[in-house]
Amino acid sequence: MRQLIGLLASILIVVFIGLSLADTDDYALEKHLWRINREFTIVAHDPAGASPEKFNQLIEDYERLVKRFSNSGQIPRIYLQMGRTYMLRRQWNEARDNFNIILEKYPHSDQFDGEALFYIGKTYEEENDPLSALKVYRQILKDYPLTNIGLETPLYIANYFQRMNKPEHAQKAVSEAIDLYQRIIEQSDRSSNRLRVLRKLATAYVWKEQWQEALQVLEKVLLELPSYPDVDPDAVNGVIKSINSIAVMQLNDYDKAIGIYRGFIRQHPKSELTPHIQEIANALEQLKKPSGST
Amino acid sequence: MTKRRQVAMPVFFFWNLLGEKVEMSEHRSPIMVLRTAYNIILTNPVVFYPLWIMAFVQLFILEIFFFAPRQPLAGFFAPLITNLHGETFLHYPYNFALLIKWFDKVQIPLYVFFDSFFLGAMVLIIDQINDDKPVDLKKVFKTAFFRYIHLCLIAALSAGLILKLTSSYQMAKKHFLADPGAPWFLKKPVFYGDGVVNLMISVLVLSIFAFVIPIIMIEKKNFFSALVLNFKNQLKSLWLVFILILLPSLLYVPIFLLRMSWQKVDALPVPELSGALLVVSVFVWLFIDAMRYTAVTTYYLLEQGK
Numbered sequence: 001m002r003q004l005i006g007l008l009a010s011i012l013i014v015v016f017i018g019l020s021l022a023d024t025d026d027y028a029l030e031k032h033l034w035r036i037n038r039e040f041t042i043v044a045h046d047p048a049g050a051s052p053e054k055f056n057q058l059i060e061d062y063e064r065l066v067k068r069f070s071n072s073g074q075i076p077r078i079y080l081q082m083g084r085t086y087m088l089r090r091q092w093n094e095a096r097d098n099f100n101i102i103l104e105k106y107p108h109s110d111q112f113d114g115e116a117l118f119y120i121g122k123t124y125e126e127e128n129d130p131l132s133a134l135k136v137y138r139q140i141l142k143d144y145p146l147t148n149i150g151l152e153t154p155l156y157i158a159n160y161f162q163r164m165n166k167p168e169h170a171q172k173a174v175s176e177a178i179d180l181y182q183r184i185i186e187q188s189d190r191s192s193n194r195l196r197v198l199r200k201l202a203t204a205y206v207w208k209e210q211w212q213e214a215l216q217v218l219e220k221v222l223l224e225l226p227s228y229p230d231v232d233p234d235a236v237n238g239v240i241k242s243i244n245s246i247a248v249m250q251l252n253d254y255d256k257a258i259g260i261y262r263g264f265i266r267q268h269p270k271s272e273l274t275p276h277i278q279e280i281a282n283a284l285e286q287l288k289k290p291s292g293s294t
Numbered sequence: 295m296t297k298r299r300q301v302a303m304p305v306f307f308f309w310n311l312l313g314e315k316v317e318m319s320e321h322r323s324p325i326m327v328l329r330t331a332y333n334i335i336l337t338n339p340v341v342f343y344p345l346w347i348m349a350f351v352q353l354f355i356l357e358i359f360f361f362a363p364r365q366p367l368a369g370f371f372a373p374l375i376t377n378l379h380g381e382t383f384l385h386y387p388y389n390f391a392l393l394i395k396w397f398d399k400v401q402i403p404l405y406v407f408f409d410s411f412f413l414g415a416m417v418l419i420i421d422q423i424n425d426d427k428p429v430d431l432k433k434v435f436k437t438a439f440f441r442y443i444h445l446c447l448i449a450a451l452s453a454g455l456i457l458k459l460t461s462s463y464q465m466a467k468k469h470f471l472a473d474p475g476a477p478w479f480l481k482k483p484v485f486y487g488d489g490v491v492n493l494m495i496s497v498l499v500l501s502i503f504a505f506v507i508p509i510i511m512i513e514k515k516n517f518f519s520a521l522v523l524n525f526k527n528q529l530k531s532l533w534l535v536f537i538l539i540l541l542p543s544l545l546y547v548p549i550f551l552l553r554m555s556w557q558k559v560d561a562l563p564v565p566e567l568s569g570a571l572l573v574v575s576v577f578v579w580l581f582i583d584a585m586r587y588t589a590v591t592t593y594y595l596l597e598q599g600k
Contacts, residue, residue: 001339001346008350012357019361027364030386034565 029069033078036061040081047088058085076102076112083119092123099123114144118153130164146184146193151200154180158207171208178204195221195228195235202242211250218243219260226271236273240280254288324537324589327596331589334420340429341419341588344412345580351408352576359396360569363389387565394559397572402453410449410507413587414438417511420591441510444517448506452499459495489550497543500586501536502528507587508594527597538593542585549575 043050062082083098099116117140124133137157144150154177161170181201188194198221205214221239225231247257261281265274335341362371363384375383383392415438422429467484470476505527509520552571559565
């Protein structure tokens, strides 16, 4: 019996050690980075309450990671975090230095480069330099339009104008965002980016209070959802809530939302989402009755 | 002896499924049977032999799933993980969420095709111990091999019934929670009570088919005959068997509660804890299975007068 247990335990240990040694990936880096980032989140929650030693500790921890895993493809992520730590300390030049390292040393990491530019823009915003900030944001649109941050930026610019109390500029930025999103949709296939862009387009229409157009885009999103098996349930609920609030609250047209849901059920009778959508359509039918009778 | 017991000890009764009032003799007391089972596994560690192999396979699978998002296994698993769950699950600490997800998913096929074989072998070991024979492991595994298809069938039937009852409960729960006329004070326990209900369903189903494996292995009956004989025996003692299976199963409750509260791996101070908990749960199940199957087999042999 002991021999058997010894043999089985040895096999498990040998496999564990073998696979640990064969791991050439960034797992160890990810683990350390996650732990430091957790400290970062605590500090970011109340930067004014954090001691200078705490900031220094964070910077030291990030620098140590850069030295230890210097060949990893995740290094730009560490520089991003270092830059963000300096931003919390309101040391804008030091923050920009770290973001610029990413742009200089890793010019082909589009995702990280886009994010680095975005944070550089934020530092200019904090320094009340809107011209430099906008210049950087426009560079993101030009160089990294299809990255996550690139897709966020058109509406962010509009939001920035709104915050600066420039509604005409904001409206113009939203129109540009709509044009850009439409161009991307025409070019993109059924990738997860497409779903994201469609939702951004719907948000842009909502901003412009073009309710019918927003509903058309949301209907398209809903009809395409079953093609994305790993879609986040929160995203599904977000789309349904948006359809309901636009159709019912803005257009006071229950039939419009019910029509969208009935169309979904016809097109995807066996989808996992169908029972849920059927319930929502039934609930809207119920809600419609009293308002129709009055 | 009988007279003394009538005077000195309280006499317990229970009602079997035929509606007959039955005196709870010593071997009909679940505590006594469990105590006997505990003594058997304590004095005969050979009972654990098949269970150690089961635990080994569980831990080996856990190990493979743990390394699946990392090189060199990522070459095969990474596209699968990305397509099924998204790229996030390739990275720390969400690889632990994937570990839990996949480990739970693999339990039913493992139970049907693998555990059934070793549980059958374990039942035969207990039978040999009961006969005061030296345990012949070669013979035990050979017999289990020839009874494998019947063992798989009963395991598949149990697993299928558990899944069916669980999904039916989920449907009923959904209707109950959506019903505005349902008693409001029951809604909260029903909403959070999935774990307890699932545990009771699995204990009930395992109790209903409790004697099938002993009959297949000890009486060498085929699956269908074993089912019929099982129900004949169960008419007399279903509730007792239910308690025999329930009491050891309660050992899993602390693990279950921890798993519930540690569902969000990124909210844990040390995400590795969720993986460690799975390892602990493998050993807890090892002990639970040892107790459950030893108790049920012992009780079956006592009932058969062996």
